[in-house]
Amino acid sequence: MSTENKNWEYADAVEGTGHIKLKEKYGLYINGEWVAPRSKTYFSSTNPHDEAHLAEVAQANKQDVDAAVIAAERAYHDVWSKITPAERGKYIFRIARLMQEQAKELAVIESLDSGKPIREARDIDIPLACNHLFYYAGWADKLDYAFPNQKKEPLGVAGQIIPWNFPLLMAAWKIAPALATGNTVVLKPAETTSLTALKLAEIIDEAGLPPGVVNIVTGFGDTGAAIVAHPKVSKVAFTGSTAVGKLIQKTIAGTDKKATLELGGKSANIIFDDAPLDQAVEGIINGIFFNQGHVCCAGSRLFVQENIADKVIRKLKHRMQSLQIGNPLDKNTDIGAINSSEQLKTINKYIDIGRKEGSECFQVDCALPNKGYYCKPTLFINVAQSSVLAQEEIFGPVLTIQTFRTIDEVIQKANNSPYGLAAGVWTDKGSKIFNLTSKLKAGVVWANTYNKFDPASPFGGYKESGFGREGGLHGLGAYLK
């Protein structure tokens, strides 16, 4: 009676790359033109899946940054501060629309360049990036409603430095509010993921944005440092590590520069025994394995109430077995490649520490691709609060699990961290949710959900996770004085 079936596995479903257009070599986008870097130096952007070369990217030096800032300053004074807010908004709408039209191409390039699964690039990164521009476009001529009685004004040139985990999305998070509030922009993408920012420059060009309003300079940390230090930059917006965030703060101390910093995190995801357990398990999975765990607000510290810990861990392990790990361009891939060999080394270093510390380690039993930078989804069970694993940001698919007995205990432990970016709470009881959401020291609290983002929703941290908010009405404030 039973039918004979060999195991049913998903066949390859690799997204095609035939339709994408990448130049062999990218210059810098300064003052509405593609220019060769004065440094005369280029570096290679590679695919973390197979280490293949994708394109040559210009490495901007101090003089290049200076040219970009001067272009931005001139554009601010001569053009951008003179056109009406409504017209400003229309430019941003236009960019949003052009991005939507090219969404598929952007998604494929993002996946190639960053290693993230095409499913996430296609369904999350790119749509959110487009929506972010669309959202802020509408604010341009309504700022008086956002800040009544406050007579706000733009700051001038915004220097923006973004990370490699959500390359295009972070570019949109930075550029959209800056332009809507009337600032001009010099943006530097991360060196491992420059390509979608450069595609965005092409779109901005196509949109006919006045020259110099947005300038995109590629390069490494020194390029970013030159932007931060430039005297004509009046606003620094940075997303990245807490260590670099602190360097930026030191650089701009004593100046008039304003800053927003979106830094690291070690966010707690808290599961109570009355939680919707299967959805909580999904929340744990999304919390830590979304984008290979390269998420500043990743729910990297799991707190499970002791009486359900065995059950939750069992469910979690079972759920992890159905995660598909491999070629990011495969539409079924859940976990793609680690962004760079350096990051893979960092993650593996922490995994080694964890093993040496002696917490129980669980990894999915699966084959990894032979080439490229891959890491198995990893759990560390029965981790102590004082373990390095539970203290430091790993920025990879590594979850620490701690148990707790009482509400007060878990609040204390969750808040016992220099970071304060995000937190998750899972319980069916409304009053408990509000007790926790009000006591957790974190800028974003997800109750019965995790890792949700929206242009209308302010994002940003407490404590050493940085300051300032991006997204929503409050995201405008960071670009006004």
Place this chain on the structure above:
Amino acid sequence: MSRLEVLKTYKIFIGGKFPRTESGRYYKAVNSKGVPVANICLSSRKDVRNAVQIARKAQGPWQERSAFNRGQILYRIAEILEGRSSQFVEELMLQDYSKINATKEVEAAIDRIVYYAGWCDKFNQVSSSVNPVSSSHFNFSTNEPVGLVGLLLPESSSLLTLVSYLMPIIAGGNSCVLIASERFPLTAITFAEVLNTSDVPGGVVNILTGAVAELWSPLSTHMDVNALSVDLKSPYLKDIQLAAVENLKRVMCMHSADEQGLVNITDFQELKTTWHPIENIGGASNSY
């Protein structure tokens, strides 16, 4: 027979008590003619440590008070100050104010306290938001106090400055460790007496006197201080900003005591965004 006047001993204010500085040191505050007006505690870094420790303990309960209750307490400060206004006028005159200016100053200070008393249960309504996200979630952002704020008053400090800088901090549920003006410390300490009789819980405001050159450092490097309020013209501004980097304290600058407004409160607020799923969004009813 003329009566011998009883002179006041000016002490510091920590945790709702008036101790002397643990260092036992003092300095003489003088008026513009160089005439000594009082002996003032020359607080030490250990006083800063003690004050921060107590302010940390006081912050949580202060934040958890209802906003309405905080408003009532701030209003009570204004009431008590009004009742003791003549004492402040006299003290200001000791510090070279004319009677007219001193009176004006005290009146303005009282009105400013009333202004911020009124904000306590309103600012969050104005600055929070319900955010229309595109998924099936209810999403809202509200303010929460940044926590413990260190306040370095400008040297030009008078009563009005103190009140203008301090009130928005505590109106928002923060606790505060305040370094009084080195040159004009009298009203700061007398104001502590007002706070102490106004139902302000002990430790919410702590007032130290002494040498700013000595005290800015322990305060702005302290890892348990969340934010600093510093005068924009402070000679220590850059040093303070550098010192604040270690735990990413928010350093906020006020331009002058003439400012009053919402932003002075929200400068010392974090913004917390909360998400929760909503069933059946988009008009779907009984269908799964």
Place this chain on the structure above:
Amino acid sequence: MLKAYNINDLPSSPSVDKVGVEERVARFQSRSIKNQAKMQGLKMVLSMIDLTTLEGKDTPGKVRQMCFKAAHLHDAYPNLPSVAAVCVYPSMVNLAKSIVGVHGINVASVSTAFPSGQAPLEVKLADTKFAVENGADEIDMVISRGKFLGGEYAFVFDEIAAIKEVCGRSRLKVILETGELTTLDNVRKASDIAIYAGADFIKTSTGKIQPAATMQVTYTMLQAIRDYYDETGKMVGMKPAGGISNAKLALHNLVMVKEVLGQEWLNNEWFRFGASSLANDVLMQILKTDSGVYQSSNYFTLD
């Protein structure tokens, strides 16, 4: 036969967050099933179908034709499996058995005053006994939804256990009629009751009430099966019924079974589709996948 459990053994059912379930289901739906995976999946779907006719106007003629189709899905295309079972009313069991029995196709009979279940227990027992005695290999009973919604869980539990006893060697599928239970929390609770009361399969719907077998509901029931398996090591089958009318939706259901329960459930001993029109769409997809040519329903028999 002794009852394995009584109502007091029932663990408290975990709550279910509907929005979270919808998100999870969307993930299953984003799986891309291509090439050999698609072909293998489609054939698996065919083999899992309970070809169904449950109408007041059913006649021996109608049942005879459907039974023939069950064994001859599309003879023009070789090596196709037959369906798992035909599903009929008790009065048609004898006839159906006489046609499909030789092909190794099971006969399933609805019972217990299907579809409403509004009859006394004696009637339900007699209904079931009749079907079993007429040769039904499988019994598809309905639970008393009125009693369930009234909070009389013990009544519902005991009724299922009583039916299970008269089933003998016939396998019992318990229909929850999820469209009347209104919340996923209720679906989960009813699943747990049915499983602990002795169900061999749990089944979403009668096909008479909308919504029927949505993926959200099926997912919730699969989780109940998973938890029971984790607790006891015993497998329970799953049958979504009603509303699964195309191949894509059926494949997404298989994805869900694979990821929630695992490979062991991916056969017709543990998973069934209750459907009347699904088979032809799957056949069209099989031929399309094989030939690359889009198909027309004119070339696939309606029975």
